[in-house]
Amino acid sequence: MASSSSSSSCSSSSEKKITLKSSDGEALNVEKNVALEFEPAKGFLEDNSEEADDEAIVVPLPNVSAAVLSELIPYVKQRLELSAKPVQKKLIKAFDDQFTRHLSDDKLGELMLAANYLGVNYLLDVLCDVTADRIKNKSVEYVREFLGIQNDFTPEEEAELRAQCPWAFEGVDQD
Amino acid sequence: MPCAWNEQCRVRKKRALRVRGMGELAMLRQLIGQLQQFLQLYGSFPPHNTDSCFLYFHSHQHQQLPEEQTHQLHSCPHEPILTCDELAGTCTFVPLDHGMVRVHDSQSEVQGQFPLDIYAYPFEPDYVFLALSSSYRISEGSSVFVNSHRWCLPEVDDGAADDYYGFVMAAGKSGSCKMLEPVKPPPSKRSRKERNRGKLAGSTSTAEAMEQEIWKEFPEDLYEAVIARLPIATFFRFRSVCQKWNSLLKSHSFSQHCAQVPQGNPWFYTITHENVNSGAMYDPSLKKWHHPTISSLPTKMIILPVASAGGLVCFLDIGHRNFYVCNPLTQSFKELPARSVKVWSRVAVGMTLNGNSTSSGYKILWVGCDGEYEIYDSLRNSWTRPGSMPSNIKLPVSLNFRSQAVSVDGILYFMRSDPEGIVSYNMVTGVWKQFIIPTPLHLNDHTLAECGGRIMLVGLLTKNAATCVCIWELQKMTLLWKEVDRMPNIWCLDFYGKHVRMTCLGNKGLLMLSLRSRQMNRLVTYNVMSREWLKVPGCVVPRGRKRQWIACGTAFHPCLMATA
Numbered sequence: 258m259a260s261s262s263s264s265s266s267c268s269s270s271s272e273k274k275i276t277l278k279s280s281d282g283e284a285l286n287v288e289k290n291v292a293l294e295f296e297p298a299k300g301f302l303e304d305n306s307e308e309a310d311d312e313a314i315v316v317p318l319p320n321v322s323a324a325v326l327s328e329l330i331p332y333v334k335q336r337l338e339l340s341a342k343p344v345q346k347k348l349i350k351a352f353d354d355q356f357t358r359h360l361s362d363d364k365l366g367e368l369m370l371a372a373n374y375l376g377v378n379y380l381l382d383v384l385c386d387v388t389a390d391r392i393k394n395k396s397v398e399y400v401r402e403f404l405g406i407q408n409d410f411t412p413e414e415e416a417e418l419r420a421q422c423p424w425a426f427e428g429v430d431q432d
Numbered sequence: 433m434p435c436a437w438n439e440q441c442r443v444r445k446k447r448a449l450r451v452r453g454m455g456e457l458a459m460l461r462q463l464i465g466q467l468q469q470f471l472q473l474y475g476s477f478p479p480h481n482t483d484s485c486f487l488y489f490h491s492h493q494h495q496q497l498p499e500e501q502t503h504q505l506h507s508c509p510h511e512p513i514l515t516c517d518e519l520a521g522t523c524t525f526v527p528l529d530h531g532m533v534r535v536h537d538s539q540s541e542v543q544g545q546f547p548l549d550i551y552a553y554p555f556e557p558d559y560v561f562l563a564l565s566s567s568y569r570i571s572e573g574s575s576v577f578v579n580s581h582r583w584c585l586p587e588v589d590d591g592a593a594d595d596y597y598g599f600v601m602a603a604g605k606s607g608s609c610k611m612l613e614p615v616k617p618p619p620s621k622r623s624r625k626e627r628n629r630g631k632l633a634g635s636t637s638t639a640e641a642m643e644q645e646i647w648k649e650f651p652e653d654l655y656e657a658v659i660a661r662l663p664i665a666t667f668f669r670f671r672s673v674c675q676k677w678n679s680l681l682k683s684h685s686f687s688q689h690c691a692q693v694p695q696g697n698p699w700f701y702t703i704t705h706e707n708v709n710s711g712a713m714y715d716p717s718l719k720k721w722h723h724p725t726i727s728s729l730p731t732k733m734i735i736l737p738v739a740s741a742g743g744l745v746c747f748l749d750i751g752h753r754n755f756y757v758c759n760p761l762t763q764s765f766k767e768l769p770a771r772s773v774k775v776w777s778r779v780a781v782g783m784t785l786n787g788n789s790t791s792s793g794y795k796i797l798w799v800g801c802d803g804e805y806e807i808y809d810s811l812r813n814s815w816t817r818p819g820s821m822p823s824n825i826k827l828p829v830s831l832n833f834r835s836q837a838v839s840v841d842g843i844l845y846f847m848r849s850d851p852e853g854i855v856s857y858n859m860v861t862g863v864w865k866q867f868i869i870p871t872p873l874h875l876n877d878h879t880l881a882e883c884g885g886r887i888m889l890v891g892l893l894t895k896n897a898a899t900c901v902c903i904w905e906l907q908k909m910t911l912l913w914k915e916v917d918r919m920p921n922i923w924c925l926d927f928y929g930k931h932v933r934m935t936c937l938g939n940k941g942l943l944m945l946s947l948r949s950r951q952m953n954r955l956v957t958y959n960v961m962s963r964e965w966l967k968v969p970g971c972v973v974p975r976g977r978k979r980q981w982i983a984c985g986t987a988f989h990p991c992l993m994a995t996a
């Protein structure tokens with residue numbers, strides 16, 4: 258399996274660099290083990306494994322911008338280093354918290370899309386948690402605005418839904 | 433005569449809401465004192481007859497009750513009415529041998545002999561009511577509200593009788609209303625738009641537009657992943673975000689997705705003194721109280737949550753007659769068919785699921801102190817009586833009614849005394865077992881709890897003037913309780929030198945405990961797994977001020993799919 262070979266050859270492959278090409282055409286050099294964390298890159302590298310020189314490979318990632326990639330790459334790199342060590346889950350959680358704490362709402366959305374596209378599931382999990390956490394105590398209006406959702410209920414329909422369980426609308430945070 | 437209670441005891445009847453003056457009080461006190469002696473004499477549950485009627489003695493309220501509350505209390509069927517101001521006649525109770533009482537009501541000229549029973553409002557120190565088990569009804573309306581805040585009853589010292597009858601009184605409570613700290617009403621909310629209008633005025637509209645664009649192109653499964661991580665309470669709010677979310681949250685696939693998410697903390701369905709007929713649900717993940725209205729629950733009588741399984745809460749009315757099952761989140765509701773008993777004595781109740789969810793059915797068991805038991809099967813929608821308890825279980829089963837049953841892998845465990853220990857019933861195999869387990873010394877108000885298959889005991893340990901909540905775990909090999917945790921010292925200090933009573937309001941992995949002394953009412957949760965003690969915020973109804981006093985409750989795992 259590619260994943261097991263990547264982890265066993267971790268030390269040697271960490272020197273090897275792969276070039277990722279973002280949606281806006283920028284080329285970013287990353288360690289091979291980091292690139293292997295991204296599903297599309299991994300697939301691409303497996304398909305082109307005959308190529309002798311990894312340096313020559315340019316992996317196109319047409320759905321991710323350079324700005325997002327440059328945030329993702331350091332995170333994935335550090336996260337890989339962390340999980341290689343026998344550290345406690347608490348530490349990893351603290352690291353994730355630190356990474357997500359200062360993300361703006363739209364950056365959060367961009368990262369989620371990217372993590373989804375790149376198949377970085379551990380990051381996606383964390384980002385979903387953070388998003389859920391940010392909206393859980395908020396009003397319906399806030400959530401609509403946060404996620405850019407149009408209210409397609411008639412006022413009567415909405416009032417009816419609210420009347421069914423008034424308790425759920427009590428005590429939400431101030432927006 | 434073996435009966436020391438052979439003195440006439442008169443209770444004047446009035447048709448108002450309060451008994452006025454010390455004369456009535458003295459009489460009441462005398463009556464209660466005599467009833468206690470009666471209890472001590474007989475020591476066991478007096479026999480029952482058909483219908484019961486109750487006289488309430490309510491020491492809690494020193495003010496006239498608001499109209500709707502008295503209405504609630506009054507309209508309990510078969511629950512009588514010895515009331516208040518327009519007193520016309522005199523009602524005489526004469527205790528007889530064998531748990532009977534002779535009643536003479538000079539107003540209605542009714543006379544007869546009836547079995548007598550004493551109950552407390554379950555788990556609740558502030559109410560005592562006497563039940564006349566008979567078809568006799570004194571007249572309409574029958575609550576006696578005692579308006580003195582000094583009213584106090586000596587406690588029954590005998591532990592068994594105490595548990596058995598739940599016959600406890602808060603000594604000399606000074607008017608409870610005064611003890612309630614006024615809490616500010618929740619601040620009114622403003623929409624984000626409103627607030628941001630000013631704040632964002634200067635910022636570029638493109639930033640906002642971009643943000644919306646990003647989230648708009650979100651694939652559906654990502655939305656679902658976020659929504660599935662939301663606390664269940666928010667589903668009901670966010671249904672009204674848009675049509676798509678509404679249909680998603682109602683969809684079967686989403687419910688299944690949620691069912692696969694490991695069960696977190698249970699919620700607690702409780703009822704409060706102030707409003708016995710509407711519930712207050714505590715959601716520990718949001719640390720919030722919700723106030724649902726379950727419209728289908730009968731409002732004419734007091735209905736107590738007694739057990740739960742798979743998101744359904746089982747209710748039993750205060751006269752121990754009718755069972756109801758309800759999902760407090762979705763209002764799915766069912767009244768169970770009538771039991772086949774003629775005697776409405778107090779019962780312990782347990783509930784289990786047949787499979788992993790309520791879709792494969794659930795069972796409810798009640799067991800009385802005489803060893804009678806019956807099982808309700810939701811698939812057949814009927815009660816069955818599988819047999820009687822084996823002879824190795826000592827009768828009567830002195831069930832500890834303060835302790836709700838716990839269920840582990842389809843086995844229900846009930847706490848008993850005399851001999852102290854546990855009786856268990858396997859809902860699959862139908863086998864009763866008894867385990868004799870000595871209760872730790874100096875222990876009060878103890879109840880069973882459960883966490884991941886471990887059987888726990890929680891109780892108040894009192895030594896000299898110090899009181900502490902302790903947690904024990906059952907050692908299944910040695911059948912001994914082993915202490916595993918205590919409430920933090922700093923919290924215990926608050927109760928130093930005070931008389932404290934504890935009620936367990938739910939015992940599924942997370943325990944909610946109500947600790948009360950004269951001036952205090954503390955609600956705390958204890959997580960058995962993480963050994964974390966947390967304070968519970970006061971329960972205040974929306975737009976209300978007064979903190980509500982929780983009377984009793986049960987823990988349940990919130991589940992949208994559970995149908996009664």
